[in-house]
Amino acid sequence: MLEIKDVTISYKERPTVKDFSLSLKQGKICSIVGESGSGKTTVIRAVLGLLAGGGKVTKGDILFEGKSLLSNTKEQWRKLRGTDISMIFQDSGAMTNQTRIIGNQFVEYIRTHKNMTKKDAWDMGIQMLERMRLPSGDNIMKSYPFQLSGGMRQRVGIAMAMTFQPKLLLADEPTSALDVTTQAQIVRQMMELRDEYRTSIIVVTHNLGVAAYMADAIIVMKNGKIVDAGDREQILNHSQSDYTRNLLDAVPSLGGVRYV
Ligand SMILES: Nc1ncnc2c1ncn2[C@@H]1O[C@H](COP(=O)(O)OP(=O)(O)O)[C@@H](O)[C@H]1O
């Protein structure tokens, strides 16, 4: 469903990401792992056509359901983003407006993609929150982002991102701001979404423990290049790469259990 083919991405003259490839099937989870600055965010922002700072794909192609995303017009992006492809961030709370209640932001998000009344959108928001096992959705809708815990905010972010049952979910360090127990809950929730909706997920993380737990395939990046890639089992147990093995040795535990 998603093919990233030999992509090079540059902000200025010097490429930041070089010859990056990834192939993802419906219902699969791929994790991109690597230290800070290795280019992980750059890759997934390129998939969503949201490169900051004048970043450009200078080589290769990105295909979603067989069609190149690189030639998309603004209108095509508007239809695709938030519906077929959506994204969650490290701290969904920080992405939202602190001065407006969650509900108004949720309603606005829904109504940019779907023609419905504010009342219906509000109810749809509550329904989504309850699906994320957030009780008393109405209270959450009436809260300001800062009134919720980091874990709750992240669940709200996931609920929003899942509203239109995207085919592809891009998650940039979705658990990095959370304590380990909450990390484990969020990771399990993302896996349940995959099982329930057959959503394909790319999860970017510097935590190989998260990747080891949830991913079908793992790509290890360093300095803008892929240094290792393969299915989960191969990367965790049979990697030939010293870099990957060092990362594995440094893996913290997730929810009290080490998964590698
Ligand atoms: N908005 C930007 N403008 C210019 N260069 C950027 C921008 N964002 C990222 N970069 C460059 O890309 C490199 C990789 O960044 P990033 O993709 O955010 O890495 P990661 O997500 O793995 O930490 C950075 O070291 C920086 O040099």
Ligand SMILES: [Mg+2]
């Ligand atoms: Mg990043």
